Amino acid sequence: MTAYDVVTDRPSRRRSWVWPALSARHIRLKGLLPFVVPILLVLVWQVFSSAGWISTRVMPAPTDVAAAFIDQVLSGALFHNVAVSGARALAGLAVGGTIGLLLGIANGVSKLSEQLTDTSLQMLRTIPHLAMIPLVILWFGIGEESKLFLTSLGVLFPIYLNTFHGVRNVDRELIEMGRIYGMNGWTLFRKVILPGALPSIFVGLRYALGIMWLTLIVSESIAASSGIGHMANQAREFMMTDVVVLSLLIYAALGKLADVIARAMERHALSWNPVYQR
Amino acid sequence: MSGYVSRYAPRPGTIEPMGEHGQTVFAEATEPVSIELRRIAQTFGQNRVLRGIDLDVPAGQFLAIVGKSGCGKSTLLRLLVGLDRPTSGSLRFADRSGDTVEANARIVFQEPRLLPWARVVDNVAVGLGQDVDENTARVKALMVLDDVQLSDKADQWPARLSGGQRQRVALARALVSRPGLLVFDEPLGALDALTRITMQQLVSRVWRELGFTAVLVTHDVSEAVHLADRVIVLDGGKVALDLEIPADHPRHHGDPDLAVFERRLLDAILGGH
Numbered sequence A: 001m002t003a004y005d006v007v008t009d010r011p012s013r014r015r016s017w018v019w020p021a022l023s024a025r026h027i028r029l030k031g032l033l034p035f036v037v038p039i040l041l042v043l044v045w046q047v048f049s050s051a052g053w054i055s056t057r058v059m060p061a062p063t064d065v066a067a068a069f070i071d072q073v074l075s076g077a078l079f080h081n082v083a084v085s086g087a088r089a090l091a092g093l094a095v096g097g098t099i100g101l102l103l104g105i106a107n108g109v110s111k112l113s114e115q116l117t118d119t120s121l122q123m124l125r126t127i128p129h130l131a132m133i134p135l136v137i138l139w140f141g142i143g144e145e146s147k148l149f150l151t152s153l154g155v156l157f158p159i160y161l162n163t164f165h166g167v168r169n170v171d172r173e174l175i176e177m178g179r180i181y182g183m184n185g186w187t188l189f190r191k192v193i194l195p196g197a198l199p200s201i202f203v204g205l206r207y208a209l210g211i212m213w214l215t216l217i218v219s220e221s222i223a224a225s226s227g228i229g230h231m232a233n234q235a236r237e238f239m240m241t242d243v244v245v246l247s248l249l250i251y252a253a254l255g256k257l258a259d260v261i262a263r264a265m266e267r268h269a270l271s272w273n274p275v276y277q278r
Numbered sequence B: 001m002s003g004y005v006s007r008y009a010p011r012p013g014t015i016e017p018m019g020e021h022g023q024t025v026f027a028e029a030t031e032p033v034s035i036e037l038r039r040i041a042q043t044f045g046q047n048r049v050l051r052g053i054d055l056d057v058p059a060g061q062f063l064a065i066v067g068k069s070g071c072g073k074s075t076l077l078r079l080l081v082g083l084d085r086p087t088s089g090s091l092r093f094a095d096r097s098g099d100t101v102e103a104n105a106r107i108v109f110q111e112p113r114l115l116p117w118a119r120v121v122d123n124v125a126v127g128l129g130q131d132v133d134e135n136t137a138r139v140k141a142l143m144v145l146d147d148v149q150l151s152d153k154a155d156q157w158p159a160r161l162s163g164g165q166r167q168r169v170a171l172a173r174a175l176v177s178r179p180g181l182l183v184f185d186e187p188l189g190a191l192d193a194l195t196r197i198t199m200q201q202l203v204s205r206v207w208r209e210l211g212f213t214a215v216l217v218t219h220d221v222s223e224a225v226h227l228a229d230r231v232i233v234l235d236g237g238k239v240a241l242d243l244e245i246p247a248d249h250p251r252h253h254g255d256p257d258l259a260v261f262e263r264r265l266l267d268a269i270l271g272g273h
């Protein structure tokens, strides 16, 4: 990947050498650059839809999606569904994340706990949690428990693995230093082990957020009577492609939002790390 | 302080680079401890690292330990600060009146071992232990930081400091609790030559001001001779040479009288027995 980056870097440098004036203007517009391709795509999409080259049954026009968005906002359905999905996501993250975090810490700190649970967890981890949907529906029906169970399960493993790894890899010399200065138990954990493991825990969290949304989309489409996934699935039955596409966009926006929040938390919590210092 | 009568006259007109910072910040000096080691042996599996060390270090002395790599210097230091227990033998600390005491012992390693997620002043405050309230800890930490001339870095992250500055923070952290015994394990080994000299002067100055008992492990014989009252050579798990360096502090680099001691020590380390 790095080699590829280096190769693509070269032509642009050569161009700026050939057209220095143009490259100066480039620098001023640089902030807008990432938006050029999406905006162009939406424009082309709109033109194709308006000209009738794409059937609305395949793909609604961007204006139709915007109209659906306004409709859903005005009827209150959108807010309701986003709130329901968001609450499910947070509940799953809280439950699965807490269990994963506690297990990771326990197994990282205690050899006994590791021997007791790590092998079992590693075995459970190899089962794709979405494969459990039929069983989960049998257990819980399509109630809230099924979504909570699946998202918790999906979130648990990345958090567990990264917390465990993080705690295990805290610098032994720092721990020894802490002991010399009279830290033990809770103090040692709070001042040395947890901060040392935090970078790794954040990696787990951001990975878990992706799995959280994925699990929620799938389980809401299959077994739910509310939420964005349900909204999309219902729209499909009535061939309302605009609402289906709107649901996708909302998932994308929620996913992005979660990632932005997680990144901000990471930057704040790890501000001591040279990587996050500007 | 060293208790030795100097054969050397103090040199007038020499400038000690730390001198402009001469005022003593340390209100309270420390109560140094004496060390008494009897037949100390340390064995790791089949590896008999220390084979009966007998050593008396008077309170307030600056002792340097030199020897080949792997001869057990770090092992001995870890026993002194209570990080390990000896396989056999006894170890006793006493105050000036000879009463057995708990040594308030601190150690400075080759690597500074600072908490990367704590600011410099908080790293120093770690040295005060857990029972000190935050404000007192900060005030004391700032005072010691001033003494190692890092007040302006108090609220920096350790990652922003140079190697020498980090080691000064580690020294401040060890000093802040007024240790009776301060043990150094090659503390300057990772520093460049110029920083080493400044750091040596700093270590020498705080030792003279605070009066703790100091034990320094170094692979640099000239550093040992420069800083210590007494140098011992460890070899084969025993004390192979015990040499007093009766010169006044502060000492100066390139002193021909010190060179004689350096040569004797090097001979003892390299030349066999």
Ligand SMILES: Nc1ncnc2c1ncn2[C@@H]1O[C@H](COP(=O)(O)OP(=O)(O)OP(=O)(O)O)[C@@H](O)[C@H]1O
Binding pocket: B044, B047, B049, B067, B068, B069, B070, B071, B072, B073, B074, B075, B076, B219
């Ligand atoms: N915890 C331990 N377990 C097993 N062997 C050990 C342990 N600590 C030290 N040793 C062994 O003891 C011997 C002396 O080690 P030590 O670290 O004391 O040497 P040193 O004199 O400090 O060397 P250096 O100058 O390279 O730092 C070595 O052979 C080492 O392998």
Ligand SMILES: [Mg+2]
Binding pocket: B073, B074, B075, B185
């Ligand atoms: Mg060593």
